[in-house]
Amino acid sequence: MEDAPGPPLLQLRGVQKSFGPTRALKDANLSIPVPGVVHALIGENGSGKSTLLGVLSGQTRHDTGIVQIEGHSVRFGSPVAALRHGIAMVSQEVAVAPDLSVAENVLLGRGLVRGRTGVSRSASRAKAHEVLERLDFDIDPDVRVRRLRPDQRQMVEIARALTADAKVLILDEPTSSLTDDEVQRLFATVRRLKAQGVAIIFVSHRMQELFEIADDITVLRDGTTVAQGGAGSFTPESLVEAMLGQARLVDQATRSEPASVATANPVALRVRALTVTGLVEDFDITLRRGEIVGLAGLVGAGRSEVLEAIFGARALDAGTLAVDGTPYVPRGPRRAIQRGLALVPADRKTDGLVLAMSGVTNMTMVETHDAPRLMPPARRRGAAAVARLCTALRIAPGAVDVPTARLSGGNQQKVAVAKWLVRRPKVLLLDEPTRGVDVMAKADIHQELHATAAAGSALLVSSSEISELLTLCDRVLVMFRGRVVADVAAADTHESEILKLAGGHPS
Amino acid sequence: MSSIIGRAWAATAQFRLVLLLVVGMFIVFSVTQPAFSTSTNVQNLVANSALLWIVAMGMTFVLLSGGFDLSVGATATLVGILMAKLLELGLPGPLVVVLCVLAGAVVGGLFNGVAVGKIGLSVFVVTLATMTSLTGVVSLWSGSNSFLVTDPVARWLATERFLGLPMPIWIMAAVFLVAVYVQNRTYFGRDIYAIGGSPIAARLSGIHVPRTLILVYALAGACAALAGTIGVGRVGAAVPTVDGTLALQAIAAVLLGGTALTGGHGGVGGTALGVLFIAVLQNGLSLAGVASDWQNVVTGVILIIAVAGDRFSFRSQIGRLRSSRTPGPSDPDTALTDGAQKAPSASPDSDVRAFPLDNTLSTSPEGTRP
Structure with a gap:
């Protein structure tokens, strides 16, 4: 037959x-x-x-x-x-x-x-x-x-x-x-x-x-x-x-090398043996001020889970963390924000933004999260920062006054990122920072992220787009099934190597 | 000047249908029923809707936060009994009223607020359970007896006149102004909208979701309690019968006013019109000699039309905007992701559905325990 x-x-x-x-x-x-x-x-x-x-x-x-x-x-x-x-x-x-x-x-x-x-x-x-x-x-x-x-x-x-x-x-x-x-x-x-x-x-x-x-x-x-x-x-x-x-x-060969960062900068975030049972195993990272580190890996490799666990949005089962050298125990986003952490989640529509609210309201939400609740909002509070971010990220004037549901994906993502930059965070965690946005918006966001790092923030970026990590980051951690399998300098690697590592193939 | 009118008109978008209906009915009844537009009748019409008005104001915040509260009717009755018992003890009237309102807030915040906001239980189950339990408590505590209330505070609340208007109207105005202030001019109000719009985004932004929800249900309980004390004043007695329809009527009024059951969208201005709609309809039809059952039929039909209209305008707007987004050249997945959200069966590339924030994130109310 x-x-x-x-x-x-x-x-x-x-x-x-x-x-x-x-x-x-x-x-x-x-x-x-x-x-x-x-x-x-x-x-x-x-x-x-x-x-x-x-x-x-x-x-x-x-x-x-x-x-x-x-x-x-x-x-x-x-x-x-x-x-x-x-x-x-x-x-x-x-x-x-x-x-x-x-x-x-x-x-x-x-x-x-x-x-x-x-x-x-x-x-x-x-x-x-x-x-x-x-x-x-x-x-x-x-x-x-x-x-x-x-x-x-x-x-x-x-x-x-x-x-x-x-x-x-x-x-x-x-x-x-x-x-x-x-x-x-x-x-x-x-x-x-x-x-x-x-x-x-x-x-x-x-x-x-x-x-x-x-x-x-x-x-x-x-x-x-x-x-x-x-x-x-x-x-x-x-x-x-x-x-x-x-x-x-x-x-890739002609790609410009990302600005390398002084390895002598003080450590902003130190994570040791972070474990989320079944999802993340013994995750370690030392993130210095001004550094941009990428997280590469396949779907289900545990990248998002690492970011969520550090931010306290997901329960972790083990791990020792320190922010600026002082111990930090993740216990909910409020605590994380108070310690100078920030998380831009992957899904801007349900997690990153309140779509029915305006860009300004979304952008000032974090900044004002601990203001007295029954007092009238200070209209001026954060206004200067919002204006600065609109200019820096090239968000169209007026776009921040209408509900964010009406904005394009690129502008929505800009607002979702900008709301964490009104008060500059010590550690900025980003999950798919430019998913589904156009090239221009992507470039704007990348530029602002570089500026944020240059101003002294430490950035940890998870992305399924390896080329994005290579242009944005100083070094890249590759995850496979919840474990970090490689830590490579972005300048010394190329897309195919990371893809191979992420696929569980030792280089 | 015209721009002010234009903006005012635009602001009514959420409850325009009900606004037009209220005005329309008012005109029709004024023309057809000579007794309708008399000052006394209008005052009565408004004052008689005081209970619904006050309960619905509290209910608006609950709906804005993405929930609802079935227990307000039972709370109102229970607080009525409490009022009678406290006055029996010889406490001064005004103090009793304040204590009653506080008791309502505690009942709402402690039972509904904690169970929904902190533990994360289903709104329907929790408020149904609260309603059922409180109804039982009312019967046990009162022994199914009514209590005559003769204290002057009762009369003051329900029938006293101030500057020519019945006191309930002043109370309604005060409640409304406080509600507008809370809604528009406080961070608390903004938090409620944020939580109703997206609880995950609110939590990730550092908003204290459980605390906010506890306060929201406390507010609903306090409003129910205030309504309960006015009810006692009106009857002159605390009656141990729970009005099971009060909560549903209040929810209907809030929905008529353009507040979404899914939360995050609407406000107390629309609720005021929703209550007025029910009040005018009731009053006008009874003057016209129409059986009161028709009021319910009409209210139900209008409710469906109002909610359907709202859905078409708001949803289609967002839907259009979402689908019209063009994907960037760097990422052909954009359009596909959006498509996948609308119709999972047609998802062209599952790779892009990558990272859903899982249950831990979406259901745990606040904080995590490492």
Whole structure:
């Protein structure tokens, strides 16, 4: 059967998809000729990977291009349609009903067996058992899913996909929240399914894992398939190069070196052995005044958690901290603010700003957080600082007087940053400081951050954009699964090295 | 001059429908019911809405903070009993009124405020539980008896006239002015809007969220208590029946006035109109001989229309602005992120959904214990 020169199991040619003005997919190609292979799909954030998975799993309808399954052209309007053609996806966020049993979750959807009076429990149970057997997943089908570990929940989802007799199983970053042991158990399952003739599309940023499990690799960049072939034909270096593209590699070489900072400056923030169980392990940092340090790492590497824990917005389980040499115990944002800390959270719309309020109100909110509550607000308070920041960040005049909901993303982000600069913080923590803003706004924010550092603040910047970290920071800490795996000077490194480190690949 | 009118008109955007309805009804009733526009009738109309007015003012702050309070009716009745008992002890009338208002604040702040603001329990469950418990306390404490109140302070609160107007109208005006001051001219008022708009952003900005919420529910309790004492004065007795609809009517008035149930948007000015709407409707229809049940029908229908209208204008505005943002060339993910928020199933690149602030951050009321 496998050797018969029939039509390929799955074939994508020249697939395009636009969301408004954004072209998410320009020329995506992917080919799985025979069943029973593990096909890795890899690409940077925003490369169109998830759009491609959406097209395959029926969540997104492609604009043009060919998607063929066993020679038949398809164009899925819904996930159910994709399932009917044998394509099932286990998404990044585990989607199980926590209060239903394993069996019920496995059979969720069309799976439950109908008996004489409604659902037949025994027949359903037997059917679930059969699927779990196939996965060699040793679990009581009656146990509530709530009580399972993350990898077991994932297994439940895989089992659910198999009840639909999936020929192609898509695993979207299945390892991002698993421990090493759990990853190995997952891989054993993947190999078993492969032996049973299921084709698996495996998405991961972790390069070691790719080389361990994948037979073939497809690389997406900027909505275009830029490389495909057997896993053996790639090296970690060639894979990174394909992901970044020649232009970016050259661009890095000519990048201006960030101003280096005197390493003799006094320490502004010292963190030792900060631990948030399951998310951050033994995080250490020594942050000097005037220094800008970056945090790089994949989604789920623990970057945001580090910032939140330092700011007291998230409970930490261990760690010794000191601000300006005096011990500091994170206990809520108020305490942090009083010690001169500041946090620009990643999501400006829900966490960074009160959208219904004006820019001025948002910008003075921190500054006035400890003013007497029943006294009339001093209208002048902070006005000079607000005016200065509007000029420095080039926020349009008048823009700060209307509700921030009406501002562009760039201006919103400027306000979200500026509110922490009205009174210059000792330590400024930034989470994705320029996510989703245009180039000009980004440059304005970067400039102001440099000025803030030059004035003596210490900055810790987390960003999923490595190029941003390299232009902004003096040095970069790379995190992998909650641990710092490297501390490199920005001037001595380049994007591909950090990407490799962040993927868990030792340089 | 015209710009002042223009700005005043713009400021009514949140409650324009109700404003027009109140004015419209007033004109219609004045023309059709000769008895309507007489000075006595208008005074009665306003003074009779004193209880709802005062309770709704406190309720406005609760809604602005993103909650609501079902227990105000029970608080008002309980405080009425307290008033009768304290006067029985021979305490001076004015002192009793002050004590009653303080007691209402303590009840609201201690039960509702702490449970909602500090512990983070569901507003519905907490205020329902408070209402239920207080109703029980009222029956137990009063033995289901009414208490005659003959102290002059009771008459003073409800029927005395000052400068030609009934005292309840003066009290309403005072409560309103204090509410406007708190809302517009204090950091406390701004905190309430911030918490209603985004509790996480407020907390991360250093605003003391639990304390603010405790004060908000205390304020609602104090308003309910003040209303309770006026109620006693009006009847001349403390009656142990809890008006279960008072809280719901107050919430309806606040919503009619354009304050959002989700918080962060609206204000006491609109609430004043919401109360007047109910009062004018009630008064006009009863003068016209229409069965009082129709008042409820009309109030309900108008409430839906007002809230729907508000949703269309405000939501669509923000929605349009969000979707019209164009992504920067450096980051093609922008438009995609926004799309993902609106329709998760169509999220084109899950990489951009990266860092949600998790439960710890969004639910824990304040502070963390390392």
